[in-house]
Every structure is written in structure tokens, then in C-alpha cells.
Amino acid sequence: MxxxxxxxxxxxxxxxxxxxxxxILILLMISLFLFMxxxxxxxxxxxxxxxxxxxxxxTSEPPDFGIYPLIIGSITxxxxxxxxxxxxxxxxxxYLAEIASAxxxxxxxxxxxxxxxxxxxxxxxxxxxxxxxxxxxTFDLTTGLNLFNASLMLGFMSIPTxxxxxxxxxxxxxxxxxxxxxxxxxxxxxxxxxxxxxxSISGISTAVILGMSRAIGETxxxxxxxGGAAMIPESIFDPVRPLPASIAAEMAEAPFRGEHYSALFAxxxxxxxxxxxFNIIADYISNKYRQVGDSTL
Amino acid sequence: MNTLLATNSEWINLKSKEQNKGxxxxxxxxxxxxxxxxxxKIVNIIVFNIFRSAAIINALALFIVVYFILSNGxxxxxxxxxxxxxxDSMTKGGILPCIIGxxxxxxxxIAIAFPVGVASAIYLSExxxxxxxxxxxxxxxxNLAGVPSVVFGLFGLAFFVVWLKLGVSILxxxxxxxxxxxxxxxxxxxxxxxAVPETYREASLGLGATKWQTIYKVVLxxxxxxxxxGSILGISRAAGETAPIMFTAAVFYTPYLPTSPFDEIxxxxxxxxxxxxxxxxxxxxxxxxxxxxxxxxxxxxGINLAAIIYRSKLRKxxx
Numbered sequence: 001m002x003x004x005x006x007x008x009x010x011x012x013x014x015x016x017x018x019x020x021x022x023x024i025l026i027l028l029m030i031s032l033f034l035f036m037x038x039x040x041x042x043x044x045x046x047x048x049x050x051x052x053x054x055x056x057x058x059t060s061e062p063p064d065f066g067i068y069p070l071i072i073g074s075i076t077x078x079x080x081x082x083x084x085x086x087x088x089x090x091x092x093x094x095y096l097a098e099i100a101s102a103x104x105x106x107x108x109x110x111x112x113x114x115x116x117x118x119x120x121x122x123x124x125x126x127x128x129x130x131x132x133x134x135x136x137x138t139f140d141l142t143t144g145l146n147l148f149n150a151s152l153m154l155g156f157m158s159i160p161t162x163x164x165x166x167x168x169x170x171x172x173x174x175x176x177x178x179x180x181x182x183x184x185x186x187x188x189x190x191x192x193x194x195x196x197x198x199x200s201i202s203g204i205s206t207a208v209i210l211g212m213s214r215a216i217g218e219t220x221x222x223x224x225x226x227g228g229a230a231m232i233p234e235s236i237f238d239p240v241r242p243l244p245a246s247i248a249a250e251m252a253e254a255p256f257r258g259e260h261y262s263a264l265f266a267x268x269x270x271x272x273x274x275x276x277x278f279n280i281i282a283d284y285i286s287n288k289y290r291q292v293g294d295s296t297l
Numbered sequence: 298m299n300t301l302l303a304t305n306s307e308w309i310n311l312k313s314k315e316q317n318k319g320x321x322x323x324x325x326x327x328x329x330x331x332x333x334x335x336x337x338k339i340v341n342i343i344v345f346n347i348f349r350s351a352a353i354i355n356a357l358a359l360f361i362v363v364y365f366i367l368s369n370g371x372x373x374x375x376x377x378x379x380x381x382x383x384x385d386s387m388t389k390g391g392i393l394p395c396i397i398g399x400x401x402x403x404x405x406x407i408a409i410a411f412p413v414g415v416a417s418a419i420y421l422s423e424x425x426x427x428x429x430x431x432x433x434x435x436x437x438x439x440n441l442a443g444v445p446s447v448v449f450g451l452f453g454l455a456f457f458v459v460w461l462k463l464g465v466s467i468l469x470x471x472x473x474x475x476x477x478x479x480x481x482x483x484x485x486x487x488x489x490x491x492a493v494p495e496t497y498r499e500a501s502l503g504l505g506a507t508k509w510q511t512i513y514k515v516v517l518x519x520x521x522x523x524x525x526x527g528s529i530l531g532i533s534r535a536a537g538e539t540a541p542i543m544f545t546a547a548v549f550y551t552p553y554l555p556t557s558p559f560d561e562i563x564x565x566x567x568x569x570x571x572x573x574x575x576x577x578x579x580x581x582x583x584x585x586x587x588x589x590x591x592x593x594x595x596x597x598x599g600i601n602l603a604a605i606i607y608r609s610k611l612r613k614x615x616x
Contacts, residue, residue, distance in 0.1 A: 005507055012509045013424050020420035022413050023483070024437035026476050030444060033455040091351035099345055100352070110605055111356040117530075117601045118362065119537025120446075121566040122590050125573055126362045129583070156358050163355070187334075189341045210443065217445025219540040220566075224574060244447040244540070251454070251544050268451045272444065279443040283436060 034272055038265030040257075041065065050266065056230040056241070058250065058260045065263045067270065069230045073240035074274070076233055077150050077226060078216045084155030085215070086208055089162030093207075096163075097170040098192055116160030124224035127153040132225070141237050143227055148236045150226035154215045162211035169203020170196060202289035206282045213278035217271065219244040243271045363594065370587025378588055387550055387572065388582050392589050394554055398467075398562035399596070401555060402546060403536040405471030406478055411528050413475075414482030421483070422490040423512055442480035446540040449477045453545035468558040470546020477541055478531040485527020489520040526608045533600035537593065539566040549575075565593045 041050065045065050053066015092112065096105055131152070132144030173196050181191040197204070227239020228249065247264050254260040381391030417438075425431045453473030463469040493516050501511040517524075547567035555562050572586045573579065 009507055009509055013420075016416055016420035016424055019413060019416040020425070020434055022417060023441050023479060024434060026479070027437050027441050027444070029456060030448065030452045033452055033460070034448070037451075037455045088351050088354060091348045092355050095345075095348035095352045099348060104352075108352050108356050111359055113605070114598060114601060115355065115359045117533055117537070117597055118359065119539070119566055119593055119597055121537070121539045121569050122366065122594055123362065125569055125586065125590055126365065128573060129586070130365050156355075159355055159358075187337050187341055189337075189344055213443050217443070217448070219445065219447040219450075220570065224570065244445055247447050247451065248540055248543060251451075265451060265455070268448050272448050275443050275445055275448075276440060279440045280436075283439055 031272065034265055034269045037257075038262055038267075038269045041259065041262040041266045044259050050263075051270070054232070056246070058254070058263060063259060065259070067243070067246075067263075067267055069232050070241055070243045070246050070267065071270065072232050073147075073226065073230075074216055074222075074242040074244075074271075077147055077154060077222060077240060077242055078212055080147065080151035080236065081154035081158060081215045082208070082212050084152060085158045085162055085211055088155070089159045089207070089211065090166050090204060092159070093163045093166035093170055093204075094192060094197075097167045098196065099188075112160050112163055115156070116164075120157065120218060120220040121224075123153050123157060124221040127221065127225035135237075139237060143239060145225055145227040146237045146239045147226065147233050150222050150240070150242075151236075153221045153225055154218055157218055157221060158211035158215045161214050162207045165207035165210060166200070166204045169200040169207065172203075173199045202285055205289075206286040209278050209282040209285070213275045213282070216242075216278070217244060217275045219248050223248045243267055243274075247271070366587055366590050366594065370584060370591045373584040373588030374591060379592070382552065382554075383550065388578055388585075392563075392565070392568060392585075392592065394551065394563045395565045395568045395589065396592065396596075397554055398547070398564040399536055399566070399593075401467050401562060402470050402474060402542060402564060403532050405467060405558070406474035406535040407528060407532045409471060409475035410478045410482050410531065414479050414528075414531075415486050415524060417479075418483045418486035418490060419512060419517075422487045423508075423516065438480050438483055441476075442484075444477075446477065446538055449473055449541040450544050452476070453541060458545055464559060465544075465546060465548065465561045466559045467546055467555055467562055470542045470562075470564075471558075473541045473545045474535040474538060477538065478535050481531045481534060482528055485530065486520075486524045489523025489527065490516065492523060493519050522607070522611050526604045526611070529600055529604040529607075533597045533604070536600070537566055537597045539564075539570055542567060565589055565596070569593065 045053070050065055050067060051071070052068050053064060054068050055064040055066050056069055057064040092108075096109060096112075100108070127149050128145065131149055134144070135141065135146070135149055136144035177195050177199055178191055181195040182188070186194065222242040223245040226242055226245055228241050228245060229239040230241040230246070231238075233240050247267055250260065251264055254264055378391040379396065380393055382394050383392065384390035421431070421434065425434070450473065453469060453476075457463050457469040457472050458465060461469075463472075497515050497519060498511055501515040502508070506514070542564055546562060547564045548561045549563075549571050551561060551563055553560070569586055569589045572582050572589065
């Protein structure tokens with residue numbers, strides 16, 4: 001027999017369950033509305049021409065909606081920023097988790113956390129007014145707002161993500177693995193490279209993928225710093241126009257529900273698919289290759 | 298054999314890093330290596346120093362950004378800058394409407410996201426049993442955390458502004474920011490709930506309390522400080538975001554302070570962006586841009602520092 005309090009308990013449980021579904025609901029609605037507003041562009045242009053078209057002139061007559069240069073812009077900035085953020089982030093994580101003294105750790109860790117909370121518009125502003133003139137003068141460029149500047153800023157934005165997730169992974173390597181390695185006569189460095197890194201590699205890969213996902217989706221920095229030229233870059237100092245920059249810069253002037261408007265939503269869909277797949281891969285790796293005990297090493 | 302034992306015990310000492318301080322630490326690092334293997338020792342030291350400089354570069358990056366902005370903009374911060382609206386088509390005057398706008402947006406966002414986030418976390422950590430449903434919900438939360446901010450902006454525009462007909466307003470902006478900070482709040486609440494010892498729950502259930510009574514009267518009160526800290530961090534994240542409010546709440550300029558949730562407003566991050574890229578005279582308003590950036594940094598860091606200090610105090614109290 002179910003008492004009244006049991007019924008009440010079940011109702012409460014059900015209410016919490018429904019609320020817990022909110023996140024999924026929001027995620028579904030995001031994809032629904034992006035597709036709904038972005039789909040009409042396919043009445044004007046084929047998917048192939050949209051993704052691989054080399055010209056993005058949304059306001060000329062007739063307009064060109066090829067986002068290939070934007071995709072390349074996003075991929076190159078993310079790739080170059082990863083060259084900066086992966087080594088720095090992972091090395092910092094190793095240092096903080098394995099080597100640093102307690103005092104050093106206590107000072108640096110909150111600083112890295114604060115770096116994460118620095119608003120992106122401030123980092124973009126810094127890149128624009130301080131780093132850009134320096135770059136322009138040092139390398140004698142026509143503009144300091146370019147791929148390199150954007151990558152540098154994006155790199156420093158994704159370091160905190162990479163660093164903190166990697167550090168958790170390194171920290172959670174079972175102590176007996178380290179002890180065994182040290183007891184066999186390996187030095188601390190050998191232990192780190194041969195034992196601790198292999199044992200935490202799934203966590204570190206997750207960290208790297210999530211960091212890159214953050215870099216590719218970051219808007220304000222690339223909007224302010226990347227230079228905004230929708231062309232395929234030939235050197236690292238060429239200006240580019242990554243996907244988010246294009247959306248943020250043009251949305252305000254695109255006529256409501258016009259071709260341009262849906263082209264921008266479709267660009268959003270492409271960006272969403274990028275970060276969504278990064279996240280799915282990260283999730284897969286962290287579940288599949290999770291280090292369970294020391295048997296799988 | 299003796300050396301081996303010594304190495305091991307030294308290493309265990311290293312584990313309890315709290316007891317080690319500065320120079321002593323380095324001395325132990327030396328002992329870690331076998332004295333007869335000079336080469337390995339040198340490699341060790343070099344590599345560790347490379348790692349250390351990586352950590353220092355990261356810390357320096359923050360200081361460089363903050364230093365340049367402070368040194369260039371500190372002169373712009375005056376009482377009237379903080380308490381006046383912008384004048385002369387935004388080339389003079391202050392940023393009061395932006396400060397108020399940012400406060401409205403982030404408080405609105407947290408007011409919406411806090412109850413939903415905390416309730417979701419309660420389900421995940423107290424009620425849910427491991428299985429397919431839990432796995433899907435977690436995947437959803439992780440993916441929501443990874444959605445780019447500009448995509449939240451597009452969603453806010455299509456759903457809140459257009460479909461729900463809220464218009465460009467504080468409410469639409471707060472809802473968009475709330476959707477964005479939801480994963481942060483869920484994550485930190487879950488962490489806080491996990492930190493509550495299992496014995497508390499067992500004791501309460503053993504006394505005959507129902508599950509809900511246990512959660513409400515025992516688990517939540519002891520997890521509350523942790524939950525609040527996490528939510529404070531959520532506010533600071535919402536306050537600094539630009540892309541989600543660009544299409545949903547913020548405008549270049551409005552002479553009025555907001556009077557209802559359906560008003561459009563100015564906001565600090567958007568104000569920096571507008572002045573720096575599209576203002577009437579970009580060079581002439583440079584000091585205003587720096588000044589606005591300082592106010593935003595101080596606001597965000599102030600909130601963060603408060604949360605971090607509060608958390609470390611809590612940890613000390615708990616252990």
C-alpha cells in the first residue's frame with residue numbers, strides 16, 4: 001500500500017527529474033531554432049556551394065554566400081592557437097600537479113583560474129589596442145589585426161581550460177603507480193613521462209579537445225582582433241574572418257528573415273556542429289579510455 | 298637499497314606538499330636523483346625549469362593584460378565617470394547606464410538559472426541512478442557547456458526575442474545568459490552536494506526522515522556555502538559575456554535607465570566593443586574604452602576573488 005508520504009516523495013522526485021531535463025531541452029531548442037532560421041538559405045544556394053564557395057560577399061548584388069574562407073579562418077586560428085595553448089597548458093598542469101611546491105601552487109592556481117574569468121571582450125581589446133601596434137611595428141605589417149594576433153589571444157583564453165582539466169587527470173593517477181616507478185629507480189622526470197602521462201592521457205586529450213572547442217567558438221576575440229577579411233590566408237600574418245566573427249559582425253545589419261539573415265544562422269549551424277562534435281569526441285575519449293586502476297596501463 | 302628507500306620516503310614527503318616550504322623543497326628535489334648520475338640530474342633540472350617557466354608565463358599573461366589596461370585607463374576613472382550617462386554622442390561623460398545594465402542582466406540571469414541549476418543538480422546527485430537516462434542528461438549538460446557564446450546569441454534572438462516576442466530587452470538577455478550559465482551552476486552544485494558526507498544522509502534517513510526531508514533539512518543546508526560560491530562564479534561569467542547579449546539585450550546607446558524588464562539597455566562589455574570598433578571617434582574615446590574595461594575587470598575579478606576567498610575559508614573550516 002502506498003502511503004501519502006510515498007506519493008508525495010514520488011511527485012517530488014518526478015518534479016526534479018523534469019527540471020533536470022531543462023539542459024537537454026535547451027540544447028534541442030538551440031538546434032531546432034538554428035536549423036529553422038538557417039534552412040531557408042538552401043532555397044537560394046546548394047549545400048555544396050554554401051560550404052565550399054570561395055566568396056563571401058553577402059551585401060553585394062547578387063550576393064555570394066560561400067563560407068569556405070570563414071571555415072578556413074576558424075580552423076587556422078584554432079590550429080595555431082592550439083600550438084600555443086597545448087604545450088603551455090599541459091606543461092603548467094604537470095608542473096602544478098607533480099612538481100610545484102605548495103606555496104607556488106597556491107599562488108599560480110588561482111591566477112590561472114582568474115585568467116579564465118577575464119572577459120573575452122577585454123582580451124580582444126588588449127589584442128586590438130596594445131598587441132596589434134606592437135606586432136605591426138616589429139614585423140613591419142600592413143595591419144597588426146591578423147591570424148597570428150588572434151591565435152595568440154585565443155591560445156591564452158584556452159589555456160585555463162586545458163590546464164585545469166589536465167591537472168585533474170594527472171592528480172588522479174593512482175599513487176601506487178608513481179611509487180612503483182620510483183621504487184624501480186626511475187627519476188621523477190622518467191616517472192612523469194613514462195608512467196604518469198600515459199596513465200592520464202585520456203584526461204589530457206579531453207582537456208585539449210575542450211580547449212580547442214572553446215577556441216573555435218570564441219567570438220569577441222576573433223571579432224576584434226582577427227582583421228575581418230573573408231579570404232583564405234596565405235601567411236600567418238594575413239587577416240582572417242572566422243565563423244563567429246562573421247555572425248557577430250553582420251547580424252545587426254542583416255535584414256530580418258532575409259537571405260543574409262538565414263545565411264548567418266546557417267553559419268551558426270556549421271559552428272554548432274563543429275563544437276558539438278568536439279564535445280562528443282571529448283566525452284567518448286574520457287569514457288572509453290578512462291584509466292581504471294592500474295591494470296590497463 | 299638505502300638510496301632506494303630514501304627516494305621513496307622523500308617522494309612520500311613530497312606528497313604531503315603542505316608541510317614543505319620553498320628551499321627545503323628544492324633540496325629534496327636534488328636528493329631524488331641518484332648522486333652518481335649527473336646527466337639525468339641535469340636533464341631533470343632543465344626540464345623542470347621549462348615546466349616552471351610555462352606556469353610562470355601563464356601567470357604573467359594575466360598581469361600583462363591587467364597592467365597595460367590599468368596603467369592606460371586609471372586616469373579615466375573619476376566619480377563622474379561612474380555616475381554620469383555618456384554625453385556628446387558617447388565621446389564624453391560616464392558609463393552609469395552600462396554598469397546598471399550589466400548588473401540587471403547578470404542578476405536576472407542568476408535569478409533564473411539558480412533554481413533550475415540547483416534542482417537539476419539535486420536530481421543528478423541525489424535521485425538519479427546510473428544508467429542510460431543519467432548518461433544522456435550528462436551528455437546534454439556537457440554539450441550545453443560547449444555551445445559557443447555567439448550561438449547562444451543566435452538562439453536568444455530566434456527564440457526569446459522573435460518567437461516569444463520579448464523584443465530586445467533585459468528579460469531576453471537574462472534568459473539567454475541564464476541558459477549559458479546553467480552548466481556552471483549545475484557543475485558546482487553537484488560538487489557541493491557530493492562533498493556532504495554520506496553519514497549525514499544515513500543518519501537522517503535512519504531517524505525516519507523521508508528522502509525529501511533529508512535533502513531539504515540536512516543535505517542542502519550543509520552544501521549551501523559551496524552552492525553559493527559556484528553561483529557567484531556563474532554571475533561573474535554572465536557579467537563578462539558580450540556575444541549572447543549583442544542581439545538580445547544591448548544597444549549602442551540609450552539615454553534612459555531601464556524601468557522595466559522589457560527595456561533595452563547598455564552593458565559594459567558591449568560598450569567596450571562598440572567604442573573600440575564602431576564609435577564616432579575611436580581614437581578620441583580611447584581613455585573611455587580603457588576606463589570601461591577597468592570597471593568590467595574590477596567587477597568580474599571582485600566577484601571572483603570574493604568567491605575564491607570564501608571557498609578557501611570554507612575548505613579550511615571543513616578540514
